[in-house]
Amino acid sequence: MKRVYVNEKWCLGCHLCEYYCAFASTGETDMARALKDIRINPRIRVEECEGISFAVSCRHCPEPLCVKGCITGALRKIDGIITVDRNRCIGCYTCILSCPYGAVSPSEDGAIQKCELCIKTHEGTPRCVLGCPNGAIVFEERGE
Amino acid sequence: MAVEYIQPEYEVVRNQERCIVCRVCERQCANQVHEYLKDSNRMVADDSKCVNCHRCVALCPTRALKIVKSPHTFKENTNWSGKAISEIYKQAESGGVLLSSMGNPENYPVYFDKMLLNASQVTNPSIDPLREPMETRVFLGAKPERIERDEKGRIIRSLPPQIQLSMPVMFSAMSYGSISYNAHESLARAAAELGILYNTGEGGLHEDLYKYGKNTIVQVASGRFGVHKDYLESGAAIEIKMGQGAKPGIGGHLPGEKVGMDISRTRMIPEGTDAISPAPHHDIYSIEDLRQLVYSLKEATGYKKPVIVKIAAVHNVAAIASGIARSGADMIAIDGFRGGTGAAPTRIRDHVGLPIELALASVDKRLRDEGIRNRVSIIAGGSIRSSADVVKAIALGADCVYIATAALVALGCHLCRSCHTGKCNWGIATQRPDLVKRLNPNIGFRRLVNLLTAWQHEIKEMMGGMGINSIEALRGNRLMLRGVGLNEKELEILGIKHAGE
Numbered sequence: 290m291k292r293v294y295v296n297e298k299w300c301l302g303c304h305l306c307e308y309y310c311a312f313a314s315t316g317e318t319d320m321a322r323a324l325k326d327i328r329i330n331p332r333i334r335v336e337e338c339e340g341i342s343f344a345v346s347c348r349h350c351p352e353p354l355c356v357k358g359c360i361t362g363a364l365r366k367i368d369g370i371i372t373v374d375r376n377r378c379i380g381c382y383t384c385i386l387s388c389p390y391g392a393v394s395p396s397e398d399g400a401i402q403k404c405e406l407c408i409k410t411h412e413g414t415p416r417c418v419l420g421c422p423n424g425a426i427v428f429e430e431r432g433e
Numbered sequence: 434m435a436v437e438y439i440q441p442e443y444e445v446v447r448n449q450e451r452c453i454v455c456r457v458c459e460r461q462c463a464n465q466v467h468e469y470l471k472d473s474n475r476m477v478a479d480d481s482k483c484v485n486c487h488r489c490v491a492l493c494p495t496r497a498l499k500i501v502k503s504p505h506t507f508k509e510n511t512n513w514s515g516k517a518i519s520e521i522y523k524q525a526e527s528g529g530v531l532l533s534s535m536g537n538p539e540n541y542p543v544y545f546d547k548m549l550l551n552a553s554q555v556t557n558p559s560i561d562p563l564r565e566p567m568e569t570r571v572f573l574g575a576k577p578e579r580i581e582r583d584e585k586g587r588i589i590r591s592l593p594p595q596i597q598l599s600m601p602v603m604f605s606a607m608s609y610g611s612i613s614y615n616a617h618e619s620l621a622r623a624a625a626e627l628g629i630l631y632n633t634g635e636g637g638l639h640e641d642l643y644k645y646g647k648n649t650i651v652q653v654a655s656g657r658f659g660v661h662k663d664y665l666e667s668g669a670a671i672e673i674k675m676g677q678g679a680k681p682g683i684g685g686h687l688p689g690e691k692v693g694m695d696i697s698r699t700r701m702i703p704e705g706t707d708a709i710s711p712a713p714h715h716d717i718y719s720i721e722d723l724r725q726l727v728y729s730l731k732e733a734t735g736y737k738k739p740v741i742v743k744i745a746a747v748h749n750v751a752a753i754a755s756g757i758a759r760s761g762a763d764m765i766a767i768d769g770f771r772g773g774t775g776a777a778p779t780r781i782r783d784h785v786g787l788p789i790e791l792a793l794a795s796v797d798k799r800l801r802d803e804g805i806r807n808r809v810s811i812i813a814g815g816s817i818r819s820s821a822d823v824v825k826a827i828a829l830g831a832d833c834v835y836i837a838t839a840a841l842v843a844l845g846c847h848l849c850r851s852c853h854t855g856k857c858n859w860g861i862a863t864q865r866p867d868l869v870k871r872l873n874p875n876i877g878f879r880r881l882v883n884l885l886t887a888w889q890h891e892i893k894e895m896m897g898g899m900g901i902n903s904i905e906a907l908r909g910n911r912l913m914l915r916g917v918g919l920n921e922k923e924l925e926i927l928g929i930k931h932a933g934e
Contacts, residue, residue: 299873301461308455308494321451321495340867422492424873 290369291430293333293406293415295344299425300335302342307331309420310346313410330397332404333417333426344417344426346404347371347392355384355393355403363401370408375400438522443485443500445478451497452476458489458498463856463868486849488858520779531779534852534862536679536771536816536838539783543771544790544923545822549932551913552898559900562893568903569600569889569896573670573810573832574739575763593763594739596669599628600889601827601904604881605766605814605835606652606674606743608634610687610696610708611775611852612841613869616861619844619877621645626882630669632835635659635685635710637699643667650741653730655684656710658700662733670738670764671730673723675714676745678772678815681786685710686776691855691864720756727761739763746770746792746815747785751799758800758809766835767792769815773838775862776853789815790829794927797830797909820891829927830909843884844877 308324310331317323333346349371356364356371363377364384378400385393385401396402406428407415418428445466454476459467464482467489469475483500490498507515520531553559560567574595581589604620611634618641624631625648632650637659642649651668653660665671676682687696687708697704717723727740742757743766744750750767757765769789774782793813800806813826814835826834842848845859852862860872892904901907915932916924924931 299870301867301871303457303460303492304455305457305492305494308453308457312494319495321453321497324453324455324495325450327453420494423871424876 290349291428292349293346293404293418293426293428294431295426297341297343297425299423300343301423301425302335302337303422304335305420305422306333306344306417306426307335309416310404313407313416316410330394330402332392332394332402334391344421345390345392346417347388348390349406354387354389358383358387370406371403372405372408373401373403438526439519440505441480441483441503443483444480444503445483445489446499446501447476447478448497449475451495453495453497455494457492457494461488461492461858461871463858463863463865484849484851484854485847486851486858487847532776532853533779533782533850534776535773535848535850537783537786538850541770541788543816544788544919544927545818545825547917547919548790548825548914548927548929549917550821550824550828550895550899551915553900557900560897560902562890562897565897566902567893567896568905569892571598571601571833571904572596573598573764573812575809576807578807594670594737596630596739597628598630598833600885600892601831601833602817602823602885602888603629603650603812603833603835604631604840605768605772605837606632606634606650606672607775607837607841608636608652608658608687609639609699610634610636610691610864612861613857613863613872614639614695615869615872615874615877616841616844617642618874619872619881620840621648622874622878623840623881623885624648626878627885629885632672633659633668635674636687636696636708637701638664638667639695639699652743653726654710655712655714656708658702658708658710661701665730665734665738668738670741671734672741672743672766673714673726673730673762674743675717675723676743676747676768677774678745678768678770678786678789679774680777680781681745681747681770682712683778683781684712688855693864696864720760723757723762724760731761741766741812743768743812745772746787746789748787750787750792751795754796754809754811755799755803755805758803758805762809764810764812764832765796766812766814767796768835769793769813771816772814773816773841774852789813789826791923791926793826793831794829794911798928801909820888821895823888824892824895824907825914827904827907828910828913830911832908839884840881843880844872 310333311329312320315323333344335344361377363374380399393403414428418426466478466482485500572595575593609617620631621642625645630650633652635652635654646667647669649668650670650672652672654674689705689707740762741764742762746769754765770786810832812833813831817834817836823834857863860869911928914929916929917932
């Protein structure tokens with residue numbers, strides 16, 4: 290299955306992936322209109338320390354602790370992609386505590402949000418990958 | 434400073450309606466033009482630092498930015514242009530030589546733009562390159578005087594060393610130091626993929642890139658940086674650099690701050706020391722001296738590699754080329770005055786040398802007249818901007834062309850001409866690790882391959898139009914060219930007729 294992989298060697302710490310991610314979930318066609326005067330809450334985050342940076346988003350683990358810990362069945366793994374059913378999420382945030390990558394976060398309305406590889410909003414390659422100017426985020430098949 | 438003589442050349446125009454304050458402009462500008470104001474949650478810009486490299490414009494996700502020429506002006510004066518006045522202010526302040534980068538931007542004639550190509554109509558058929566074979570392969574190196582046969586009548590195939598190219602284009606010399614490691618790797622990998630050659634420049638060859646040796650020209654210049662036996666043997670050809678089109682008659686200077694560990698190892702000089710290439714080779718003061726170096730290099734590599742001598746196009750270029758052809762060199766590279774550079778004194782760059790078109794035509798003619806054209810291949814460089822320039826250069830007599838500025842533009846260079854500051858925002862002309870990583874060679878090499886693949890298609894189309902199916906048949910075929918708006922003398926030097934003749 291194709292997943293999002295990051296390579297810190299090429300990450301410039303420009304944070305564009307975060308903006309393309311936030312834009313992807315708005316359903317708007319123009320980024321300026323979609324994100325003007327908004328503090329974004331993306332599902333991918335750039336971690337930075339002493340000149341090294343890389344983006345972190347859901348790894349879609351083979352044995353996902355978030356799914357295991359979800360008490361309502363809101364988080365499920367379907368065809369290798371861990372997705373969230375927002376109607377079932379009660380906001381207990383067990384998944385946020387259990388994710389070893391810090392890739393799950395609360396959304397504005399209280400339900401959790403995480404990277405779902407853009408399957409709910411776009412076809413094909415996730416938007417963070419398309420928006421990375423330096424090929425530091427790729428969408429590739431590398432086996433389990 | 435209390436009195437500000439120099440005003441910003443450009444203005445950064447931000448459409449506040451479209452700016453989403455993502456701060457990518459601020460993070461990506463090595464010149465620190467952009468700044469985030471926390472209190473008002475707004476971005477602002479300091480125009481005076483902008484070099485117009487478009488990095489912020491290209492990465493702005495909402496197209497909120499544009500750079501415009503400042504309308505701020507001096508009182509109009511044809512003689513004393515704003516540029517002339519500003520340069521005096523700069524020198525009155527600094528007391529120094531003005532520095533510039535990339536090729537001569539001044540308003541001299543571009544002869545490539547005053548020549549038109551022919552095409553077949555009715556009496557001779559044009560060729561469709563999509564349906565019929567079309568040959569762009571060339572072989573560079575000395576060719577024999579005549580065909581010789583053994584007693585059984587078989588052709589004796591003892592050619593001097595040749596290099597084979599899939600198309601008549603090579604990447605010309607840019608040293609590791611003047612450009613980044615990632616730029617070098619992009620060029621090396623693209624050359625390997627395309628079946629052409631790139632050139633190390635005078636900075637030696639990084640140990641990681643020896644594996645691309647058969648697509649590498651190794652250069653020996655006046656500083657002799659990084660030259661050793663393995664280096665000479667690693668390449669497909671050896672180039673002796675006598676001069677460079679952007680700065681004929683002067684040497685080079687890589688400031689010590691750019692000489693980090695890797696460059697110091699590659700150049701074989703101490704870390705942090707200035708790498709100064711003298712203006713002349715201190716052992717070459719005549720064609721006979723040049724011949725000694727040519728043969729020293731051939732001797733060192735077992736006569737297996739062709740030797741190129743690269744010169745800047747200067748006033749008596751044809752006579753110099755004739756001498757080089759007699760020195761034992763296999764190829765002559767001529768670099769026109771529009772060729773690029775990582776740094777050159779502005780006055781030299783803008784006022785010294787010759788247009789490549791005239792230099793090339795006169796060298797080709799001189800060597801033919803003297804009956805020694807077969808002894809050398811001619812490589813023409815110095816602002817080849819498109820496949821049309823390639824075709825015109827071949828028709829003027831070149832065997833092959835060198836491109837460098839075009840290659841850098843493909844890698845993202847926006848010709849802001851600030852290479853000498855060492856703060857290239859595109860990761861090309863810089864050694865700062867955080868900037869170098871902006872050029873990912875996986876992307877860069879693909880863009881170079883794309884560019885030359887496109888040019889190859891276009892070259893085939895133009896050849897086909899002329900009814901020529903082999904690039905060898907176009908070389909020196911000046912009947913395929915006509916001049917527009919050129920005077921008698923220019924036409925005579927170019928060896929072409931005027932349009933309509």
